[in-house]
Amino acid sequence: MTTNDDTLTIQQVAETIGLSVHTLRYYERIGLIHPINRAANTHRRYTQDDVGWLDFLNKLRATGMSIRQMQAYAQLQRQGDATLPERIEMLKVHRRDVEAHMDVLREFLKLIHYKIDYYEGLLAEAESEAVLEGS
């Protein structure tokens, strides 16, 4: 397999960005990415730009954006610079969502901290009683 230029096979892309080859084809099918250019043998050849875009999609997913939202964003992206304001707005909305989610996580971490402390307190108590019984 001589991939002489700077393009990558689907397998290579899957490895570099951590999505399965199935998922990469799926994302193309549902319009999250434009139809990938093909080599003479019909195999997909991903450019660095393609990889960058997929990497960004992956980050949107990892931060909780739905496929539907990403489809909307991808469509705007394909429509060019005229949609920049809308895309900025989407990103800002998503940022607010992520920040809200982080607040929830922070609250939870505080709770869990107290809970673990409390449980470890109970545990230490039980142990010291066991020691007393053993004496």
Next chain:
Amino acid sequence: MTTNDDTLTIQQVAETIGLSVHTLRYYERIGLIHPINRAANTHRRYTQDDVGWLDFLNKLRATGMSIRQMQAYAQLQRQGDATLPERIEMLKVHRRDVEAHMDVLREFLKLIHYKIDYYEGLLAEAESEAVLEGS
């Protein structure tokens, strides 16, 4: 509907903790919570303890714990104090997961910050050009 004591109907619980009545029954069915005590008319009556536990379950879900994990935790809980060490361990593992997730979110927020700045820069540029053309 006279709920004179300090117990709550399924509807009231749903409202106070933000889970649907369907989900509350579902959680009971799959063992996330013990079988709820019934009033004379077979209707469920939730105690404050039940509500507290459901609230905690809800927080575990909201922070990404799977139903399967919660089932395991609930089972340990029902087995009493002997399982305290295991439960502490589960909570610590989950805390690590949540912290790791927060790291991902923080990284994303940084990226999105730069991206929005960049896009708004493009936008400002385009606008100033439009002004020049207009003169």
Next chain:
DNA sequence: ACTTGACTTAGAGTGTACTCTAAGTTGTAG
């Protein structure tokens, strides 16, 4: 010539977590 392995497609299947439906019971209000 033949095997191997990476790729291709359309479409079916899976896992998770709900979410809803249908049919029935019960208690209160008009």
Next chain:
DNA sequence: CTACAACTTAGAGTACACTCTAAGTCAAGT
């Protein structure tokens, strides 16, 4: 007496995001 709302059950249905299968093409290595 009747209507209505809230509840009950078992089990079916849904949404989401993949994930896999089957059948086939193609290029390289032995």
